[in-house]
Amino acid sequence: MPPPSALRRILYIDDDPMLQALAGIVLGRRGGFTVEGCRDGAAAVAAALAFAPDLVLLDVNLPGSGGPEILAALRAEPALAGLPVIFVTAGVTPEDARRYTALGAAGVIAKPFDPMTLADRVRALWEEFGKPV
DSSP: OOOSSSSEEEEEEEEOOOHHHHHHHHEEHHHHHHHEEEOOOHHHHHHHHHHHHHHEEEEEEEESHHHHHHHHHHSSSGGGOOOOEEEEESOOHHHHHHHHHTTTTTTEESSOOOTTTTTHHHHHHHTTTTTOO
């Protein structure tokens, strides 16, 4: 999958409907992104294939499959192998962040996130990952 030239479409995988709605609103209104939500880790690959996001925001702690397992499933799908994924998690330590980026994540955003800066944080991680905004 060739890298997209700009960040436009974000898939947010999180089982918390309130956080998903909040992220969708702020990323859509403040960031100008098209955001699709997925609440089930088991449906993540299918959701990513159907929505064709430029980037995935992925909760680490999901019922069933956790974020690292979902990241591995996304990487195993040829059409999604190069898709940038940013983990979103509560209580992240510097060691956790290093472990997640070693797994191939583009970065980590701590929960609770600041709605006023979420779009800017996503853009910054996108740029650090080497994708133009």
